[in-house]
Amino acid sequence: MNWIDTIAQGVLLGGLYALFAAGLSLVFGIMRLVNLAHGDLIVMGAYLILLVVSVTGINPFLAALIAMPLMFALGWGLQRVVLNRVLGPDILPPLLVTFGLSIVVQNVLLQGFSADSQRVGAGALETASVDLGVVTLGVMPLLTFASAIAVIVCLNWVFYRTSLGRAFRATSDDPVTASLMGIKPQGIFAMATGIAMIVVTIAALYLGMRANFDPTIGPARLIYAFEAVIIGGLGSLWGTLAGGVIIGVAQTLGAAINPEWQILAGHIAFLVVLLIRPRGLFPRAFD
Amino acid sequence: MAYRVETRTTASSLAAVAGIVLIGVLIAFPAFAGRGLIQDLFFILTMLVLAQFWNLLAGYGGLVSVGQQAFVGLGGYAMFGAAILWGWDPVAALVLSGVAALLVAVPTAFFAFRLAGAYFAIGTWVVAEVVRLLVAQWKAVGGGTGTSLPREASGDMWGQAAIEALFGVRSAAARDILAYWLALALCVATIGGIYWLLRTKRGLALAAVRDNAQAARAVGVDAGAMKWVVFLTAAFGTGLAGGLIYLQKGRISPDAAFSVTDWTAYVIFIVVIGGIGTIEGPIIGVLVFFLLQSFFADYGSIYLMALGAIGIVIMLFAPRGLWGLFSDKTGIQLFPIRRRLTGGRLAKSKE
Structure with a gap:
């Protein structure tokens, strides 16, 4: 067994998990909302891309560009119509509503697309690889990892360099004072969820191209995303990437020892981090 | 006439009498009910037990767990393990169901309590x-x-064997009746136990923590200890129910026994639709759920879609559930826990 190869694959897999996690982290950071339907929304994004590809026959990357505004609108509307109503000091209503949403999304997909597993075809890209001498890396995993970095750079830029980002941070710190300064928290929340859904679409693109998916795999993606966020420490997107990498490496190492241990190894890595660093590796937020 | 502090109301006294009669009728049920009805009642009773414990966690303890299926599955597997490996009688092995769940709940709580608020929910899910x-x-x-x-x-x-002889039924039907009686006993003990807990000093502390954790701490309530008490109690009870459910089913597999839909999503739905934070709520909820299940379960994914949507709508527009709506209108509480001052001059002015 080639250890370097296994670890390299794990690091790249971590990019995918960081993509899963970035949207979750964004929404939690701004409105303290944990969206239990996050994984199912990723799977829904994958089906949307699949639908666009199969109807128009265009490249999946272009299809994702078409899906993005749709997903943004969906997230915006979801926040406006449903989630804004349940935000508050009590954590119970948002949790139960997003849990209900998770069940609804899963079953809508099951009804619309059946339980058969699907895949977004990416042509030659699926098997293309780069030989780096020590290891050979797939182009698709490399693209995933690069996209994760790009998404994090973009989100950080929006957060710390734009007026929208200032509004995000202000609302996150203190919605009441922010609204005295002319910011409408409700609108800011809707915008944040919309942006999170664009990230979800990017995650969905790679989820769909890299492996088979079916309507029931959402909750597992939510759990990986959540683990990456907690390992990285709340409020730090680079930390989230590190968290994703840790889960990814643990999974590939586990799988290399015994294929049945792949998922288990990821969870155990999470529990170990939680045991020694309860606030994650690079915590920034204090709640 | 002296002042007195009491929680009892007319409605609750009537409910207590009706409850005792109902229990008597339910005990005698196998004498005249068919096997199908007994199985339905078993389903209702076990779901009610799960719902009451989840309600204790989330509604009173503020601990929204999405990982209770861990304890259902553990309960089932502990019972199967003892019966298969050690040749224990499954009924005796039920004790192990509760104990196994309790043993795993200790490290689970240790990990999950490190996660604040909403992250606790996913933390329990990871453990499951x-x-x-x-x-x-x-x-x-x-x-x-x-x-x-x-x-x-x-x-x-x-x-x-005694049940077979008593009712003249086959062995499989006798197992259903046995499981039904055990479920009835567990259900009565659960509701009675939770009601008792809520009326004690600990229950008062629990309500205080739920309403305002900091204020509760300020008057000397140990909020951390209350969380442990609630979490471990719920795990033990959920494990027992899990063992009983799989004693009746007679077959177990990891995907079914640790199913998040069957043992957590349905249970959350029952509590939310009936009314979270009340003992009456899950009772109403389980009846509504059973009716929906028996009429619409054949529709598969559309049925689940509708359940999820109903749950969302209830949470948005009637967050205290059906019982909350009823109780707000009428002021009736069947399991009152609020202490009221009566007697003396207060008795004249009605509350």
Whole structure:
């Protein structure tokens, strides 16, 4: 067994998990909302891309560009119509509503697309690889990892360099004072969820191209995303990437020892981090 | 006339009498009810037990767990393990169901309590997944594919022969009746126990923590200890219910026993629709759920879609559920826990 190869694959897999996690982290950071339907929304994004590809026959990357505004609108509307109503000091209503949403999304997909597993075809890209001498890396995993970095750079830029980002941070710190300064928290929340859904679409693109998916795999993606966020420490997107990498490496190492241990190894890595660093590796937020 | 502090109301006294009569009728039920009805009642009773414990966690303890399926599955597997490996009587092995759940709940709580608020929910879910994946590796009870109760265990449980003779039924039907009686006993003990807990000093502390954790701490309530009490109690009860459910089913597999839909989503739905934070709520909720289940379960995914949507709508527009709506209108509480001052001059002015 080639250890370097296994670890390299794990690091790249971590990019995918960081993509899963970035949207979750964004929404939690701004409105303290944990969206239990996050994984199912990723799977829904994958089906949307699949639908666009199969109807128009265009490249999946272009299809994702078409899906993005749709997903943004969906997230915006979801926040406006449903989630804004349940935000508050009590954590119970948002949790139960997003849990209900998770069940609804899963079953809508099951009804619309059946339980058969699907895949977004990416042509030659699926098997293309780069030989780096020590290891050979797939182009698709490399693209995933690069996209994760790009998404994090973009989100950080929006957060710390734009007026929208200032509004995000202000609302996150203190919605009441922010609204005295002319910011409408409700609108800011809707915008944040919309942006999170664009990230979800990017995650969905790679989820769909890299492996088979079916309507029931959402909750597992939510759990990986959540683990990456907690390992990285709340409020730090680079930390989230590190968290994703840790889960990814643990999974590939586990799988290399015994294929049945792949998922288990990821969870155990999470529990170990939680045991020694309860606030994650690079915590920034204090709640 | 002296002042008195009491919680009892007319409605609650009537409910207590009606409850005792109902329990009596339910005990006698197998004498005249068919096997199908007994199985339906068993389903209602066990779901009610799960719902009451989840309600204790989330509604009173503020601990929204999405990982209770870990304890249902553990309960089932502990019972199967004892029956298959050690040849225990499944009824006796039920004790192990509760104990196994309790033992795993201690490290679970240790991890999950490190996660604040909403992250607690997903933390419990991760633990449930870990438990499921570990149990799927346990080859002696069938690994990932699961196993059935051996014939000598499922056909010769304590009391089964007596029930066969008493009602003149076959062994399988006798097992259903036995499981039904055990479920009835567990359900009565659960509701009675939770009601008792809520009326004690601990219950008062629990309500204080739920309403305002900091204020409760300021008057000397140990909020951390209350969380442990609630979490471990719920795990023990959920484990017992899990063991009982799989005693009746007679077959277990990791995917079914650790199903988040069957043991957590349905349970949350029951509590939310009935009314979270009340004892009456889950009772109403389980009846509504049973009716929906028996009429619409054949529609599969559309049915689940509708359940999810109903849950969302209730949470948005009637967050205290059906019982909350009823109770707000009428002021009736069947399990009152609020202490009221009565007697003396207060008795004249009605509250």
